[in-house]
Amino acid sequence: MLFSQINTDRVMTIGRNALYFEDYVLSIQYFNQVINAKPYLADPYFYRGLAKINLDDYQGAEADCSESIERNPYVVSAYQVRGLSRIKMNNIKGAISDYEKALVYDPENVGIWHNLSLCRIEDKDYEGAKKDLNKLLEISPKYTKAYLMRGEVSLKQKDTISAEKDYGTALMIDKFDPDIWSSRAMLKLQQQKYKEAEADLDNAIHLSTKNSGVYINRALARYHQRNLRGAMSDYDYALDIEPNNFIGHYNRGLLRAQVGDDNRAIEDFNFVIKMEPDNMMAIFNRGLLLFQTGDYKGAIKDYTRVIKEYPNFLVGYKYRAEAKRKIGDLRGAEQDDFKVLKAELDKINGVKKNTASNKNTRKKSDKDMDNYGKIVVADNDEDGNRYKSDYRGRVQDKNITITPQPMFALTYYEKNSDVKRQINFYKYIEELNAKKEFSQRLIITNEEAPLSESQVKKHFASINDLSTVIDDNQGVYHKRFARAMDFYLVQDFVSSIGDLDKMIASQPTFFPSYFMRALIHYKQLEYRKMEKQYDLNPNSEEDKPVKAVDYDIIKQDLDKVIELVPDFVYGYYNRANIYSLMKDYRAALVDYDKAIHLDPNFADAYFNRGLVNIYLGNNRQGILDLSKAGELGLFSAYNIIKRFTDRKE
Incomplete structure (x- = not known):
C-alpha cells in the first residue's frame, strides 16, 4: 500500500x-x-x-x-x-x-x-x-x-x-x-x-487508602512512639499495595526481629536480598536472625560476606566469633576476638573514630554498616502507583525479563498479537507458497504458536502420508522438507534434522533447509541448558555444559544461508543472536547493522542491538535503539528503557 x-x-x-x-x-x-x-x-x-x-x-x-x-x-x-x-x-x-x-x-x-x-x-x-x-x-x-x-x-x-x-x-x-x-x-x-x-x-x-507511601510514613510515626505492632501493621498494608516495596520489607524485618518473630523477619530480609543481592545491611541482619534460630553456619556465611566487603566492621567480627564458638571453631573465634580487641585499643589511642550518628533512622542510601539496625527512610518521595495493563496504559510497567528477542523460524503458525508490528516477508518463500508446495502457508516469525491437539494430530497424519511417497528423487524434495517441518512442529528434532540433512545432500542450494537446521540445533542447545540447569536427566549423555564452541555448527549453517541468499535479513538476525550467545558482541553488532540496513523497520534487530550496545557500555546508543524498537511496536522495549533509565547508581 x-x-x-x-x-x-x-x-x-x-x-x-x-x-x-x-x-x-x-x-x-x-x-x-x-x-x-x-x-x-x-x-x-x-x-x-x-x-x-x-x-x-x-x-x-x-x-x-x-x-x-x-x-x-x-x-x-x-x-x-x-x-x-x-x-x-x-x-x-x-x-x-x-x-x-x-x-x-x-x-x-x-x-x-x-x-x-x-x-x-x-x-x-x-x-x-x-x-x-x-x-x-x-x-x-x-x-x-x-x-x-x-x-x-x-x-x-x-x-x-x-x-x-x-x-x-x-x-x-x-x-x-x-x-x-x-x-x-x-x-x-x-x-x-x-x-x-x-x-x-x-x-x-x-481519604486515599491506595498509597503505600502514606502507610510507610505512618509506620515511622508509630515507631517513634514505640507502637511497634501498629508500625508492623502499616508495613503489612503498604506491602499489600506495593509488594516489592524495599523499605516496607526491610523495616518490617527489623521490627519483627525486635518482637521475636525471627522466622518471618528472615523472610523479609530474604526478600530484600533477592531485590538487592549486595545489600550488606540486610545480609548482616539476616545473619543475626539465623544465629537466633540456631543456623550458626548460615549466620557465619552472612557475617563473612559482610566482613569481606567491610573489613573494618568490628561488630561483624564480634558476632562471627560468637557463632564460631557455637560450632566449636575456637581458633577462628579467637582470631575474630583479637581483631576486635586490637581495634578497641586503637580506638582508645585515637586511631579510629565511630562515625555512626545517634539517630535511630537512616537514609536508604546510607552505607555505614554501623547503622545496620536503624529504620530506613526514603531518600526521595516515591510514587508507588502503577498501571498494570499489558497493552492499555503504561505498558512499560509490565514485569518483563530482560532477554533478547528470539530467533526467527519458518512455520505455519504464529501467535495472535493485539499489536501487529510488521509482516515478515521474503520473495522466495512467497513463491513457494504460490506454488502450494506445502499443505499450509509458510510464514516467517519469531512468535511461534504452540500446536493445539487437533493440529498435532494433523501433523502426525501428514508425517505418515508423506512417508509413503518420499524417496531420494529430485521431484519430491519439497515433500521431504514438508515432512521435516512436520517433525519440527511435533518436537521430533532428530527426525527433522535427518530429513534436512538429506535435503541438503540432494538440494544444496535450497536455503530453507540450512535455516531450519540451524534453528533446530539452537533449540536443542537451549534444551540442553535447561536440562543441565534443572537436572532433568542427570544420566543423559547430553548432560554437559553448553559452550560457545557448541554454537559453531549453528553459525556454519547460517553462514551458508547468507552465502546463498545475501539479502535474507533473518539470516543475519539469527546469526547475530548466535554471536551474542557466543559473547562475540562486536560480530553481533555487525550482523544487526546489516539486518537493519536491509530492513530499516526491523524492530527485533533494533531491540537486540540496543541490548548489545548496553552490554558493551554504549548506553546512549542502546537506549536509542530500544526507543526505535518501541516505536516500531515492540512494547517490552519501553519497560527496559524505564528500568535502565531509573537506575540512579
Whole structure:
C-alpha cells in the first residue's frame, strides 16, 4: 500500500482515540503511517511524542517534539511535553527553557507555571521558585498544589513557620486532598511531633487508602512512639499495595526481629536480598536472625560476606566469633576476638573514630554498616502507583525479563498479537507458497504458536502420508522438507534434522533447509541448558555444559544461508543472536547493522542491538535503539528503557 493513498485525517483520528484510551503502543503505529505519508505535518510528531512519554521513552519523546516544533513553533503543548521529557532525563535547564518559551504563547497556563516552579526547585533556585509560585497563585489563588510547593521551598530554606502557614492555607481551601495532609505530616515528622504526624496521616489514609507511601510514613510515626505492632501493621498494608516495596520489607524485618518473630523477619530480609543481592545491611541482619534460630553456619556465611566487603566492621567480627564458638571453631573465634580487641585499643589511642550518628533512622542510601539496625527512610518521595495493563496504559510497567528477542523460524503458525508490528516477508518463500508446495502457508516469525491437539494430530497424519511417497528423487524434495517441518512442529528434532540433512545432500542450494537446521540445533542447545540447569536427566549423555564452541555448527549453517541468499535479513538476525550467545558482541553488532540496513523497520534487530550496545557500555546508543524498537511496536522495549533509565547508581 502506498502511504500517500491513506486517509491521513482518519488515521490521525484513530491514533488520537487510541492515545486517549491509553493505547500508546497502538497509537504510535497509526502516527507512523501519517508521518510516512505526510512528513511535513507537525501534529503526528507531537502526538507520537506524547505517546512515547507515556511509555517513558523520554529520548524518543524529546526528538518527536523537536520535530513538531521545527514544523510549527507556536504549539504550546509541544514545549510542555518536551520539557517534561527533559526533566525525566535530568536536563532541568533545558526544561526551564521550554517552559519559559511556552509561557510566551500562553502566559496564564497553570500547568506550565507548576512545572516551571518544580524545575526551579530541582535546580535549587529557591528564590526563583517562590517568585514563580507567587505568580501562579496570582493567576489561580485556590490552586493548592502551589501552596504545597511553596511550603516545600520554605522547608528547604529552613523556614518552618512559612511552610506550616502554607499547608494550613491549603487545608482551608481543600481539606479533602490527601496530599495536603501527607505534606503537613512530613513537616510534623521533621519537627518530631510524631503524634500530630500520625493524626495527619490518619486523615490522608482515610481519604486515599491506595498509597503505600502514606502507610510507610505512618509506620515511622508509630515507631517513634514505640507502637511497634501498629508500625508492623502499616508495613503489612503498604506491602499489600506495593509488594516489592524495599523499605516496607526491610523495616518490617527489623521490627519483627525486635518482637521475636525471627522466622518471618528472615523472610523479609530474604526478600530484600533477592531485590538487592549486595545489600550488606540486610545480609548482616539476616545473619543475626539465623544465629537466633540456631543456623550458626548460615549466620557465619552472612557475617563473612559482610566482613569481606567491610573489613573494618568490628561488630561483624564480634558476632562471627560468637557463632564460631557455637560450632566449636575456637581458633577462628579467637582470631575474630583479637581483631576486635586490637581495634578497641586503637580506638582508645585515637586511631579510629565511630562515625555512626545517634539517630535511630537512616537514609536508604546510607552505607555505614554501623547503622545496620536503624529504620530506613526514603531518600526521595516515591510514587508507588502503577498501571498494570499489558497493552492499555503504561505498558512499560509490565514485569518483563530482560532477554533478547528470539530467533526467527519458518512455520505455519504464529501467535495472535493485539499489536501487529510488521509482516515478515521474503520473495522466495512467497513463491513457494504460490506454488502450494506445502499443505499450509509458510510464514516467517519469531512468535511461534504452540500446536493445539487437533493440529498435532494433523501433523502426525501428514508425517505418515508423506512417508509413503518420499524417496531420494529430485521431484519430491519439497515433500521431504514438508515432512521435516512436520517433525519440527511435533518436537521430533532428530527426525527433522535427518530429513534436512538429506535435503541438503540432494538440494544444496535450497536455503530453507540450512535455516531450519540451524534453528533446530539452537533449540536443542537451549534444551540442553535447561536440562543441565534443572537436572532433568542427570544420566543423559547430553548432560554437559553448553559452550560457545557448541554454537559453531549453528553459525556454519547460517553462514551458508547468507552465502546463498545475501539479502535474507533473518539470516543475519539469527546469526547475530548466535554471536551474542557466543559473547562475540562486536560480530553481533555487525550482523544487526546489516539486518537493519536491509530492513530499516526491523524492530527485533533494533531491540537486540540496543541490548548489545548496553552490554558493551554504549548506553546512549542502546537506549536509542530500544526507543526505535518501541516505536516500531515492540512494547517490552519501553519497560527496559524505564528500568535502565531509573537506575540512579
